[in-house]
Amino acid sequence: MPGFFRFFKGLNILLIFVPISGLLALYFKQPLWIFVSAALAIVPLAGLMGESTEELAKHLGPQWGGLVNATFGNATELIIGLFALHQGLLELVRASIIGSVIGNILLVMGAAVLCGGIKNGAQQFNRDHARSQGLNLLLAVVSLAVPAIFAANVGTAHIKAAPLRNLSVGVSLLLLATYIASLAFSWSRREEHMHAQEVQEDLPGWTRPLAYTVLAIASLGISIESELLVRSVEGATRAIGVNQLFVGIIIVPIIGNAAEHSTAVTMALKNKMDIAMSIAVGSSTQVAMFVAPVLVLASVALGHSLSYIFSVPELTAVGFAVIIAAFLANDGKSHWLYGAQLLSAYAIIALAFYFLPFP
């Protein structure tokens, strides 16, 4: 995929923000600039992590490679989440989970459909495959949403900590079990799902040690920048006067998903809508079924307890996004107007989180 490559070569210029964010953190201590530079530094690091993961996957063969891909696919979101958890920013973590799901569907898919449609006209994709992915996403998000709706009914003031923690742990284990089942399922019929346009060059471009080294360095870099990002978020939001929920829902997921975003757009421009849809929907599903439960279980282990108690606007936004994704997947074709509509829906949701954030 040379075009994809070149694009990342372009984004790699942002690596300059790795040292810049470090210097700002050490000497200037202005949270807003630390936040912005750390955010910009994460974008190319996430790209490198993705690239090294893919290279490693080719060395490891389909089974283990698939597992590595599945685990590191949303590693950036996971790492940012863990640091935010460590700082006790539970609202931010929950918001970034929701924001990642809706960002992948409305923003990433919207941009891919719009750009692809403008360049290529009406685009076809495999309806059966997209439909299954849409149904997976729907089931994942329904599971994610159940505890919050029950808790909203009981009333936050009357919820006792113990049953809520038990429910969160139970839901997490069920989601992870289903996630593992879905990996096993996709392994068992890998051949069926590999239709023509998805065949990838399976020759590794990197040596195995290089892939490991880049993966390790990128992960370390993302960890450091995530720490800077999370520590500066409160100061940064005060400085520009936006609310923290908006940052969690809109800004953090854009940073974490920048790599998926550019890949999906590149694939759509190449008229490979199946891959573009897979990236957007699959990434949302992975956040709901893997990132979210891991963060919940980690929080219980760390003594905080992150619950699945999302707010009503968060649930609404994610519910809308998933229903839209399911119907779009069912359509089997896309054109630029759908892209424009998805982006418009995203902008409206972003406006609402900007203007009417808190109860």
Add this chain to the structure above:
Amino acid sequence: MPGFFRFFKGLNILLIFVPISGLLALYFKQPLWIFVSAALAIVPLAGLMGESTEELAKHLGPQWGGLVNATFGNATELIIGLFALHQGLLELVRASIIGSVIGNILLVMGAAVLCGGIKNGAQQFNRDHARSQGLNLLLAVVSLAVPAIFAANVGTAHIKAAPLRNLSVGVSLLLLATYIASLAFSWSRREEHMHAQEVQEDLPGWTRPLAYTVLAIASLGISIESELLVRSVEGATRAIGVNQLFVGIIIVPIIGNAAEHSTAVTMALKNKMDIAMSIAVGSSTQVAMFVAPVLVLASVALGHSLSYIFSVPELTAVGFAVIIAAFLANDGKSHWLYGAQLLSAYAIIALAFYFLPFP
């Protein structure tokens, strides 16, 4: 379309209510009778406006004609809305927006499917086209619903006027931009969408001056009757003891949509289900993407500020209607049972607005 014509010739007898409503308003001053006669007068006037718009569109050619059709297609709702806005009846305006969306889907489509199904048995329609229209409607209604859900979460008492107005204006501009994009889109592929059964006789039946004259007179008539309708609505609702929300949700949209209603049923009877579905779904979409934002922007200009803060039952009703429409569109065929079910769902929603209207 001679049958359609004859039908309207039949409805034209209701034009007698134009002078009747004027006389009642001047001399008798009983709100209920003014309301009823103005409502009956609007029905044939809306029909004449639709007919003259279509004739004009034939003279103007596809592009400009399409724009005229799109703008005047829901002009009756828009005019009634503007007069209600002028009287400060914000609840009534919001209710009639919602009522128009659900009325077009459940009542108009339900009647068309039921009548068509009884006469013609199972009816096919173009699934791809219907699916795209259903997705458009879904995206429009989601956008429309976002502000209300966020506002409900904040609590009506805690919402400040300025951010709410900014949000409403932002949502309106995004909806209108998407609406314009969708017009551009449909122009760009007009040929594709014109499948066999939709080919219309493009020879104008009226001269251009006649079309302009009828359009002008019908618009003027609708304006006068809307003014009478809106001024008498409060007295009329008191007189028969129904709540104003019921009038806004059920009665006003039936008046405003009578023309679409009869056309959709006529088309279904002729086994042209594609046109019947297009009218019902397209009309709902137009209300959400064009009429609603224009009314909101107009209200801000007029110093009232109509917001998108619909009530929970309104949101629920419109959400159900849209999901039903999307699944029905996806089915690709219809039979009388669907029609009966749509009408039953409409009747249940109407009963609920009648018996349990207010918080």
Add this chain to the structure above:
Amino acid sequence: MPGFFRFFKGLNILLIFVPISGLLALYFKQPLWIFVSAALAIVPLAGLMGESTEELAKHLGPQWGGLVNATFGNATELIIGLFALHQGLLELVRASIIGSVIGNILLVMGAAVLCGGIKNGAQQFNRDHARSQGLNLLLAVVSLAVPAIFAANVGTAHIKAAPLRNLSVGVSLLLLATYIASLAFSWSRREEHMHAQEVQEDLPGWTRPLAYTVLAIASLGISIESELLVRSVEGATRAIGVNQLFVGIIIVPIIGNAAEHSTAVTMALKNKMDIAMSIAVGSSTQVAMFVAPVLVLASVALGHSLSYIFSVPELTAVGFAVIIAAFLANDGKSHWLYGAQLLSAYAIIALAFYFLPFP
């Protein structure tokens, strides 16, 4: 269907709990054991009722047989509901209505899809038929949900008894009318719906008097056991410390649907997914359109008044289940992963009702 037969022969061993529950009720008076033994006794009785109904239907011919099948198909739920109503356990009745809808979709369909998929790999079913059934279910459940959402908006404290009862009666009559319309519809095109794999051996295996006798005895048995079940439910829930809502949502429907459950799984194992889906979706639809309104009308006649005022978690659970069913039906094929996901969603909902039941 010899396999199905043998399975029931196996379950018939549970008939031993008919005398056991009687003895426990007369002499031991421990509610928990009465509850458990009555529950176990109902399972084979419901199976016998189903078998005798089918045999009778063969004697009566398609029209009257269809009516008998439709009426007795969910007779167990109806009988338990009537006894619970008589004891004034309105919450339990409402919960068991919702639980029956979600249990049929998530648990029964989930188990069928999982078992069938493990044995047979990917399974196809008639998408058109499934889609129509999904739309029927959607329309039924929307109608069921409307009153509760309006009542939630008004606030339980402010609802007056009279309009609520009028609304409930109105909704019930509309649902029953639509149900009758749907029976008429399915009679009118019985042939179309009978595709290859659904052809049943129409030779009765029992004589008509035998069928009547078994039906009468099974109905009587279910009535007696339902009475025992309902009388012991409060004591039993206290004894094991679960809430009554959980019993209504999860336990009672499992008992009432055991026959559907085993038939659906058997059919899925035989790769007859059309029948398995029909049983699960059809049974849910029947509960919403026939059992629920009959119980509401009966309650008004009995002087209690059961309303359609379901709680928010109940509505959410049923809404999720129906959306999932509609998208799954639309997929046209199933594999074991879907089954695992449906069961996981069911388990998550059950956990939520267990841990966070009450407002």
